[in-house]
Amino acid sequence: MARFLRTLGLLTAALLAGCSRESHPAVAAPSGPELTPVTLQLDWFPEPAHGGFYQAAVRGFYAEAGLDVTINPGGPGGRPIPKVAAGQVPFSMGRSDDMMLAAAQGLPVLIIAALMQRDPQALLLHADNPVETFADLDGREVMAYPGSAWVPYLKKRYGIEFDLMPASFGLARFIADPELIQACFITDEPFRLRKQGVAVKTLLLSDSGYDPYRVIVTHAPFAQENPEVVRAFVAASIRGWQDYLFGDPAPAHQAIAALNDHMTEAQMDYSLTQMREQKFVQGFSERGERIGHLDPGRLDAHATLLHELGVLPEPLPMSRYADLSFLPTELSAGSF
Numbered sequence: 001m002a003r004f005l006r007t008l009g010l011l012t013a014a015l016l017a018g019c020s021r022e023s024h025p026a027v028a029a030p031s032g033p034e035l036t037p038v039t040l041q042l043d044w045f046p047e048p049a050h051g052g053f054y055q056a057a058v059r060g061f062y063a064e065a066g067l068d069v070t071i072n073p074g075g076p077g078g079r080p081i082p083k084v085a086a087g088q089v090p091f092s093m094g095r096s097d098d099m100m101l102a103a104a105q106g107l108p109v110l111i112i113a114a115l116m117q118r119d120p121q122a123l124l125l126h127a128d129n130p131v132e133t134f135a136d137l138d139g140r141e142v143m144a145y146p147g148s149a150w151v152p153y154l155k156k157r158y159g160i161e162f163d164l165m166p167a168s169f170g171l172a173r174f175i176a177d178p179e180l181i182q183a184c185f186i187t188d189e190p191f192r193l194r195k196q197g198v199a200v201k202t203l204l205l206s207d208s209g210y211d212p213y214r215v216i217v218t219h220a221p222f223a224q225e226n227p228e229v230v231r232a233f234v235a236a237s238i239r240g241w242q243d244y245l246f247g248d249p250a251p252a253h254q255a256i257a258a259l260n261d262h263m264t265e266a267q268m269d270y271s272l273t274q275m276r277e278q279k280f281v282q283g284f285s286e287r288g289e290r291i292g293h294l295d296p297g298r299l300d301a302h303a304t305l306l307h308e309l310g311v312l313p314e315p316l317p318m319s320r321y322a323d324l325s326f327l328p329t330e331l332s333a334g335s336f
Contacts (some may be wrong), residue, residue: 035068036229041083042074046259048271049120050189054252054283055336065236067229073259076169077260081217083110084086089220091233095119096213096322097149098301099310103311103321108220111232111299111322113292113331116214117283118206122152124174124184127199132180134208136163143173143182152309153210186278187271195266204278212302213294214280223323230326238292238328240282245272246289294324294332 001162042050053071056062062069067169073087074080081099085107089174090328093115102109122144125131131140144151145167155161167183175198184190186202193200216237223230244252253268275281283289299318305311324331 004043026299029201031081035066035072037068038091038233039072039089039241040068040233041072041078042079043078043080043093043149043274044074044258045262046071046073046254047188047263048134048249048253048268048275051244051249051252051256052241052273055235055244055249056236058255059240059243061236061239061243062233065232067232067236069233069236069283070190072101074335075177076172081107084217084219087221088218090215090219090226094215094217096215096302099217100306100312100316100321101149104300104314104316109217109321110220110223111213111294112230112326113216113217113238114213114283114294115216116275116280117293118278118280119179119214120185120187120204120210120280121206122184122186122202123206124182124189124193124217125201125203126178126180127201129181129201131203134158134203135160137181140181141165141179143167143291145183148310149182149306149311150205150210152206152207152311156309157209167289183239187274187280188267191267191270194331213299217296223326234292234326235328238331241291245276245281251318265322292327294322294325294327296322 003069040053042053044050046054050071053069057069057071059097080089081094081102083089083334085095085102087108096111099109099111123137131137134154135158137154139162141163142151143165146164151164171193173190174182174195175193184202186204190202216234218230240252246273250274251270253263253265256263256268257265283290283293288295296318298323303316303321305314
């Protein structure tokens with residue numbers, strides 16, 4: 001089994017050697033006796049959607065915060081949230097609606113910061129598909145993850161019905177079927193399809209009004225026992241994202257390319273450009289959004305919506321699924 005990259009020296013050697021994700025499945029910051037070891041479980045293979053974490057590792061921000069952070073890649077069947085809930089890893093990521101549902105089921109997961117203010121998930125369609133709006137989905141078939149909460153939302157808001165087929169990990173079926181509509185991330189699949197000569201368009205789900213956060217989560221007992229570690233991880237991660245988005249992204253991109261040989265420079269540039277232009281991570285300053293920021297009012301409103309949709313069996317107070325006290329002071333004071 002492949003080994004972890006435990007120092008920046010080893011990471012640099014891996015970058016120079018052009019190693020793939022198969023030979024190096026994790027990245028860690030420099031270790032030392034004064035650093036606290038923790039693990040971040042990704043939700044997919046290393047990609048620019050994780051860029052801020054890699055930037056924080058390679059640039060030494062985690063080490064400066066007293067942490068030795070190992071970044072484990074995900075993939076199909078990676079099950080990041082069950083790993084956090086079981087205490088196998090202290091940190092991972094997901095969507096705020098999924099975390100609410102997990103908490104309602106009694107899983108000890110806790111939202112501690114926003115990873116993205118807006119969700120880049122979208123519906124992917126061939127360019128000549130007659131569907132132009134969400135209302136046009138009526139009577140169609142959509143490939144997506146079973147249990148996705150945006151499905152009952154779209155049906156209720158637009159008064160429509162559509163069938164759902166389980167998602168497959170790949171694009172071959174989409175390419176072969178001009179009628180197929182499937183969930184995607186606009187930071188990824190549209191670029192890969194256009195490179196193959198497939199003309200596509202997208203419907204960004206947040207434009208429908210269904211707009212959960214993408215979030216950083218922790219194992220609730222771990223947070224209770226190690227509040228300063230959680231606080232340090234959040235602050236260093238936010239610093240990494242700030243540096244990745246508005247500084248030189250090359251350190252993160254070199255690390256990602258060394259770990260995932262499917263990530264070309266053009267792909268990473270496209271993904272980063274989409275994140276910057278769509279303001280997925282930093283949000284909109286006029287709405288008081290910033291990197292990492294969580295608005296308790298927005299969280300409460302979304303939990304109420306999920307209850308109204310029947311996704312949550314009962315109203316869920318924020319204390320059950322989120323703790324804003326781990327955010328830097330300027331981000332934990334609520335909506336501003």
